Amino acid sequence: MSRPRTPVIGGNWKMNTNTESSRALAEAVGEGCRSIDGVEVFVCPPFPYLRRVGGALKDAGGGVALAAQDVWHEPDGAFTGEVSAAMLLDCGVSMVLTGHSERRHVIGEDDGLINKKTIAALNAGLSVVLCIGETLDQREKGETDAVNERQLRAGLNGVTPEQMASVIVAYEPVWAIGTGKTATPEDAQDAHTKIRDVIGDLYGADIAAATRIQYGGSVKPGNAAELFSRPDIDGGLIGGASLKADDFLAIIRSATG
Ligand code: 13P
Helix, strand or coil, X not given: CCCCCCCEEEEECCCCCCHHHXXXXXXXXXXXXCCCCCCEEEEECCHHHHHHHHHHHHHHCCCCEEEECCCECCCCCCCCCCCEHHHHHXXXXXXXXXXXXXXXXXXXXXXXXXXXXXXXXXXXXXEEEEEECCCHHHHHCCCHHHHHHXXXXXHCCXXXXXXXXXXXXXXXXXXXXXXXXXXXXXXXXXHHHHHHHHHHHHHCHHHHHHCXXXXXXXXXXXXXXXXXXXXXCCXXXXXXXXXXXXXXXXXXXXXXX
């Protein structure tokens, strides 16, 4: 039976790479993706390398999309250090992450700001990967589903049913990010089912069934296939392993099966 949704794999490079290594990584990923069908792929380089990485991806072929790690919600003005959706589009970006756990828990973004960014990005014509997920403390208190539901409802507040075609949700339990600890495929599947139920409650069954939900948190070539084999896990958002082209390509391949 074929999958109801095309899997999508993202590489979040976070604050890593430089001019030369970002170009080389983009080239290798783009070339590798030329022989992989049935999976959508995007990479999120740091802001300074977006344009160059976009050029390298285009030259390599392979159809890898260029994404940004963050966006500011105002169109222009006195916002020192920030980058608008129009600037991202101008650099060839087509997708952006909002609500990544490092923005929430290291930088201090709240649900209201993440919602503004999500709306601004969608209104500008970018696709959005809305990231949600619980901390270890919240998980131990049994709050996983409540936290996901709160972050999802707040993040999607004001997003229209039509715009949901341009939204991917990434479930990234904070305790699994960069720690080598991964949610079990059963736990991840369970969280994804509940997330899909919330989307169904907000937008109806058809949109819930069509929305891709990625898993993120210490996905590696060795655990990817098992995670992606679960019916509600539509690919992954990859941090550390996306910095090595061979590992990232192996993860992408395991989403085709
Ligand atoms: P790791 O794959 O390094 O755990 O990072 C996951 C992540 O935060 C992707 O956005």
